[in-house]
Amino acid sequence: MTSLPPPVLRRSLAQRLRVLFATPMNAAITLAMIGLAAWLGPKLFVWAVSDATFLGSDRKACGDGACWIFIRIRMHDLMYGSYPTPETYRPDLCALALVALIGAAAWPGNPRRTEGLVALLLVYPLAALLFLRGGFAGLPVVETRLWGGLLLNFVLSFIAIVVSVPLGLLLAEGRRSSQPEIAAFCTGFIEIWRAAPIVTILFFGIVILPLMLPRGIDFNKFGCVAIALTLFSSAYMAEAIRGGLQALPAGQHEAALSLSLKPWQARLLVVWPQALRLSIPAIVTNAIDLFKDTSLVTIVGLFDLLGSLQQAIKDPQWLGLAAEGYVFVAGVFLAICSVLSFLARRLERELAVDRHR
């Protein structure tokens, strides 16, 4: 039986405009919105562009509009923190590689997409961390305590995401385990981390975690925060992956067993790849949230993008420029998170199509 696709309604521009004035209510709303835009738009434009100062090197060059010089002068702090200036090519190269790999993993036409994903999630994080730290092949060591700015947001969220997905998978399997002790332990672990605010968890990382470590093992603040964020993220990843495990028909596991695969083979080769695929949208949503949440490390005294800005606006030379700073930082987060959510939505559509085929 063949079926025709539903007819596509094409409306002309005039018809579309008519919607705006279809009822008195709609007309009033349209006029109010146009009025608001006509009042606010020019004001914003004048502040951010036409009256703004882009060139110059000190405060005196700035006029009535936005003072973007401030951002330009503080750009190194905002992007790299205290990372030494001659070495900044390293984070730059890492960022380029990241963009290239995300592109390779997300581009549907890529024949080697799986390899791209493996490189992105397994090879890249280790390689990038080693490269950023240096200490081999003539690269000077850059201690983690010097890392800051947007670089720190990326490093922390990347460590947390890459480690928390396998941890989350184990926790999710544990929560579904038929052994009540294991299920109870995993459920408790997941729920405790999900009940606590992230600020509390960051405090846990820098205050309690050092007390729990045996003698001789000593992490700096960066390490403690990275561990705390990873544990926090793994609880959320566990719930995302549990959704995927539950959505997978039980027949898949049974079919694998009936083909005389061993139970661990059935999980590793049949259940996990499919369940992870099903939970990708939820995992990406968690990843975006985590990226935004890394800005909270400001509260425990690490200088990420937001923390570096908080320091910069207290500089006596540049007082009163908080608005410019916040607009810039918000723009950076907005751009990165929007791109990631766009990719997530496309991936979700693609997976939905695959499932219905």
Add this chain to the structure above:
Amino acid sequence: MAAAHPIALEGRSQPRGGRARRLAQQGAFYAVLIALGASLLYNIDRNLAERGLSLSFDFLARPAGFEIAIKAIDFSPRDTYAAAALVGIVNTLLVSALAIVTATIVGFTAGAMLLSSNPILARSTQAFTELIRNTPQLLQILFVYTVILRALPSARESLSLGGAVFLNVRGLFIPAILTDPAAMPRFGIAANEAAWLCLAGLIASLFLPLSRRWKTWLAGGLLAVLAGLLAAMLGGALKIETPVLRGFNFRGGVQVAPELVALWIGLAVYASGFIADMVRGAVLAVPKGQGEAAAALGLSPFLTLRLVKLPQALRILVPPLVSQYLNILKSSTLGLAIAYPEIMAVVAGTTLNQTGHAIETMLIVMLFFIGTNLTISYLINVYNRRVVLRGGL
């Protein structure tokens, strides 16, 4: 997949292997758990001993010795650390309650705007929610605190609402409901807040598309509280005091500190961005025929939304809505960044710094959050059993 499967029990994996193997697995699990726990406790014990600390909650009974700038219940530095923690808890609950009410109202309104047939309105609301959802919450709170609130006029040029509510750079000034100090000396501020929360709750509950029975109960209860307050007022136990400009600042009334206002706005706006999208999704999930039938009966688009679509959407909406409310409660800890004395700032901040009791203070904070989370999860399960399943959408 219609027939019940013989093997799959609640989707859980089946126990495998013999009894002996199962026992061995359990034994191994307990052994690992005990070893891990013991080594953690051993480490904590040794590390504390090295720092000259011991595990004890005795410090809670000692005088705190610090002042709390924003408080909803009476507190002085002579009071104990336990009392200080209580002030922090009340502050957390206060800002969360305010933000939850505001976020619900703003979120539902924005959700309705997202569903508007006017594309300009729908698209600009969407742009705004995307901006809110894709920037960090801490950034928004800091922006409100350091940019927007600082740009407000001075006390002399306050923005005023009917000569009773004033907004200026020093915060929000609202009328106070004062108790007769002779009658109830300790509950002065609390009575005032209770009255204001009742008022806000009344407005919010009338706004919410709850079922009629719930709404009657809610509105009735709140009206009773208000009537009680009114009676007390007429009897002379309570009186209303509006803030008045004297010199450079306002006297009388209640001053809502800028920190509270900033945190309140920041929490409410962030959550409302998410609530708006949930409302939109839930309404779109209502079968299309419902809206068409309502239109055929001659209901206007607004009434269709209000009377037909929203009540049905609420069944899908309530669980994620409550998890947003829990997020507001958890995110109120961001008050730490702008010196709003909520539980983290008071207990894990000042108290921890003064006493050094890291584990005890963190335990108090964790217990508070786990307790509230479990309570609310339990309530939501009760709601789900009673409403969602019975409806069978």
